[in-house]
Amino acid sequence: AQSVTQPDIHITVSEGASLELRCNYSYGATPYLFWYVQSPGQGLQLLLKYFSGDTLVQGIKGFEAEFKRSQSSFNLRKPSVHWSDAAEYFCAVGARSSASKIIFGSGTRLSIRP
């Protein structure tokens, strides 16, 4: 079955500290992988995506993610977080072969400690 697991429901880090949000997926076809961010009361903004090629992808706002096929993971990282990074982060998976759905993880809520 296709699924995305984000094992951390809520993470709190200090401003300026590094961040890693975990994401594991289960998908039969070659996956396309995404990270979206949702600020309170807002829509979903694309942070970055992996389709093919270099397994380390850079996104907006200083975020990066690394695709590790052997571990079925696509963890999101940022070397130094800012208070404005506080939001809900969703990992998602799709497929080029499908004209259809993206499957979302349950999300990780990030809080920033001053």
Added chain:
Amino acid sequence: EPEVTQTPSHQVTQMGQEVILRCVPISNHLYFYWYRQILGQKVEFLVSFYNNEISEKSEIFDDRFSVERPDGSNFTLKIRSTKLEDSAMYFCASSEEMGDTQYFGPGTRLTVL
């Protein structure tokens, strides 16, 4: 930068009534989607739409739900006989090509009383 827009931002309706949620996808996109997010839960796929036909729908998308592209710019989700459990944030998304990045609108919060 082009973006997906949705109206209204918040819709309140009585149980049993019909609602229409509206979306304007990015202009050169050909694939359209609706998702919903019940408060505190994950984002769930409802339906995808291409070439004036539904490509795929989830089990959530029962016969009370319908989608339409009434003109060259709008994409609508209609819910008939609304239920309390339809209360959620509804997101529209669009993509340029099959399997391509989906860009999401800001959402419509539907409250069924």
